[in-house]
Amino acid sequence: MEAAPLRPAFAPMITDAPGLNWAGPGDAWSRxxxxxxxxxxxxxxxxxxVPPMPTTPPSARPPTAPPPVxxxxxxxxxxxxxxxxxxxxxxxxxxxxxxxxSGAGAGPSAAPSSAASAGPTAEDIAxxxxxxSVLEPVADRATAHFYAVLFLRHPELRALFPAAMDLQxxxxxxxxxxxxxxxxxxxxxxxxxxxxxxxxxxxxxxxEHYAPVGEALxxxxxxxxxxxxxxxxxxxxxxxxxxxxxxxxxxAVQDSRTAPPWWQAEVLSVDHWAADIAVVNLRTDxxxxxxxxxxxxxxxxxxxxxxxxxxxxxxxxxxGLITLQVKAVPAGxxxxxxxxxxxxxxxxxxxxxxxxxxxxxxxxxxxxCVGGGTGIAPxxxxxEEIAAHGRPRTVEVFYxxxxxxxxxxxxxxxxxxxxxxxxxxxxxxxxxxPVEVGLxxxxxxxxxxxxxxxxxxxxxSGPAAMIRRASATLLGAGVPGERIHHDxxxxx
Numbered sequence: 001m002e003a004a005p006l007r008p009a010f011a012p013m014i015t016d017a018p019g020l021n022w023a024g025p026g027d028a029w030s031r032x033x034x035x036x037x038x039x040x041x042x043x044x045x046x047x048x049x050v051p052p053m054p055t056t057p058p059s060a061r062p063p064t065a066p067p068p069v070x071x072x073x074x075x076x077x078x079x080x081x082x083x084x085x086x087x088x089x090x091x092x093x094x095x096x097x098x099x100x101x102s103g104a105g106a107g108p109s110a111a112p113s114s115a116a117s118a119g120p121t122a123e124d125i126a127x128x129x130x131x132x133s134v135l136e137p138v139a140d141r142a143t144a145h146f147y148a149v150l151f152l153r154h155p156e157l158r159a160l161f162p163a164a165m166d167l168q169x170x171x172x173x174x175x176x177x178x179x180x181x182x183x184x185x186x187x188x189x190x191x192x193x194x195x196x197x198x199x200x201x202x203x204x205x206x207x208e209h210y211a212p213v214g215e216a217l218x219x220x221x222x223x224x225x226x227x228x229x230x231x232x233x234x235x236x237x238x239x240x241x242x243x244x245x246x247x248x249x250x251x252a253v254q255d256s257r258t259a260p261p262w263w264q265a266e267v268l269s270v271d272h273w274a275a276d277i278a279v280v281n282l283r284t285d286x287x288x289x290x291x292x293x294x295x296x297x298x299x300x301x302x303x304x305x306x307x308x309x310x311x312x313x314x315x316x317x318x319x320g321l322i323t324l325q326v327k328a329v330p331a332g333x334x335x336x337x338x339x340x341x342x343x344x345x346x347x348x349x350x351x352x353x354x355x356x357x358x359x360x361x362x363x364x365x366x367x368x369c370v371g372g373g374t375g376i377a378p379x380x381x382x383x384e385e386i387a388a389h390g391r392p393r394t395v396e397v398f399y400x401x402x403x404x405x406x407x408x409x410x411x412x413x414x415x416x417x418x419x420x421x422x423x424x425x426x427x428x429x430x431x432x433x434p435v436e437v438g439l440x441x442x443x444x445x446x447x448x449x450x451x452x453x454x455x456x457x458x459x460x461s462g463p464a465a466m467i468r469r470a471s472a473t474l475l476g477a478g479v480p481g482e483r484i485h486h487d488x489x490x491x492x
Contacts, residue, residue, distance in 0.1 A: 120243065124236035125184045131225045131233055132181055139174070142224040150216035157212065160203050162305040176217055176244070183240050190247055195354060197251035199297065201261035202351045203305065205252070210245040217241065255352075262299075263288055263350040265322065270342055273408040276328040277374070278339040279313070282348065283321055290316060290353035292385035293378045293459065295487060297351035298324075300337045307351060308334040311461060313377035315385035325377040325409070355487045357459050359386060365457045365483075366394035370470050372443050372462025373401055376409050382459060383416055383423060392422040396456070400428035400443030400466075404435045426450075444470040454478045460486045 120128075135142055147165065151158050175196055182189045218237060222229045265282040272278050290296070292315040297307040314323040328339035342348075359367065359382055367386075369379040376399050383395060401407050413425045427438040428446045439446050443466060447453075458479055460470045467486045474484050 120183050120236065120240045122184075123232075124239055127233045127236040128180045128183060128240055131221055131228055131237070132177060134225050134228045135177070135221065138224050139177075142220045143174070145223050146216050146220040149219040150212060153216070154212040157209060160205065160209075160305070162303070164306075176213075176241075179244050180237070180240055183243075189244075193244060193247045194251040197248040198255045198259075198352050199354065200248075201252055201255065202297070202299075202307070202349070204261075207249045207252075210249065214238075214241045214245070259289075259352065260286070265348045265350050267342055267344050267346040267348065268321070269344055270338075272339075273325075274406065276339060277408050278326050278328075278342075280324045280326055280338055280342065281321060282324070282350075284350065287320055288322060288350065288353065291358040292316070292381035293357035293359065293485075294353045294355035295378070296322075296324075296353055298334065298338075299349040299351075300334055300342065301346070301348075302337045302341060303333045306333055308332075311355075311375070311378040311381070312353070313380055315381050315388055325374050327374045357382075357461065357485045357487055359457075361386075361389050361391060363457070364393055365455060367396070368447075368453055368456040368458040368474075369395065369397045370443065370447055370458065370460045370462075371397070371399050372466040372470075373406070375460075375462025375466070376413075378461050379459065380409065380412065380416070383420070387416075387420055392420070395420075395423045396450075397423065397425045398428060398443060398447050398450075399425060400430065400446070400462075402429070402431045404429050404432060404438065407435065407438075410435070442469070444473045448473040448477060451477055456483065458484045460484065464488060 179189060179193060179196075182192065218234060218241075221237060222234070225233070264285040265288075266285075268281045268283055270278050270280050288296075290312055292312070295309050295311045298310050299305070299307050310324050310326060312322060313325045314321075324338075326335055326338045328336045355378075357378060367382070369382060371377070371379040376397075379397055379399070383397070386393065386395060397413065399407065399409065399413060407427055407429070410427055417423050417425050426446075427435060428443050429435070429438055429440060430442050434440050443462075447470060453474060454477070456479065458474050460467050460474075467488055471484050471486065475481060
């Protein structure tokens, strides 16, 4: 009897979700813009060179029909798993996620030019930084021009972005500029580009997309650098962008060999712990390889291609279940969908885990965990992981909110202190009277009154302003910067 073929480690188990639940590579939104969809390939990916950027504008393209308007009341509904099973027979076969993005990586570039393989020169870096300093005051206008050029010349690429571009339109452009700024720090740049490439796989990015993106970038630079844009500057940007493309394509290919572009996650329960806070429990279609303290990016079917960051509120579990703590914020498209619209049986999508707030279990240093609002979620996960690791260490947790009624995780933390004598929890309220033995004041200032913290590893999570104030407080208290861990946006 012939042996069954081995199943790839990252083959999805919820195989009917992509076609029934949301937009993605190959859906109606993509087809409305695309010239031709790539076909899934079963042959191993072979290394190819980075497609060269054309030196002249592309020829005129035939008119393309606009995509359908995506509105909340017309978004495709998420079907429970039982309902999807009943409708699978009549539905067209769905493209598996791995196949849908099979073109996302095409291997590291082969035989790059000598200039690209040698890397950017000191003169190239100086020219790039000069153009960046000129561009910074008009970055918003340059961003708008970048996307206008990109979508005018290559309308099929519009399908890679959300319907409402104002939510995240500057992320790609600013990432490219950040990479150009760090061109003289190859180790830091490579690590940044590796994370960027892995994260961009979930958008359906393929190797042939790098050339048009590069041309649009150059067009924006030329338009807004004015007299500081000349042939040497353009050549410097081309060399640096080629090097960036090679690293990102190679990283995407390497990642595609061991991980999917996204994970599907079935909603098991949505528990409302407060009026605007819900605890969402998920079961992924395959193991989700994260560490306590990290975060995920998440997409809901209601808002295709709008991804938001959420800290994982539990340590990795034997059953593979994942918990999120979500606060619905004003104008928060994804958070409101999760808290108010999501039901058990719905299927979400998760991007790869990210973040550096992880504990070194080989160290005995005490830990300081500062969580503001739902920023307490990764702190709970860290405590759970330390307890599971079986090597107790001193852990001090400060949990702060504006009002006592917002301390939704207080009972969960108190239960942890009853089980683990090495754990101490203090609650902080900035407005009104604190609860019982709680403290009053802003969270960073209260943390600063305790201590000393010089020997502690500090972990800080919550609103960006709070993270910055708490980090400054800890630095002022003598905590070395390398001992302060948080996940504010990457700074190269």
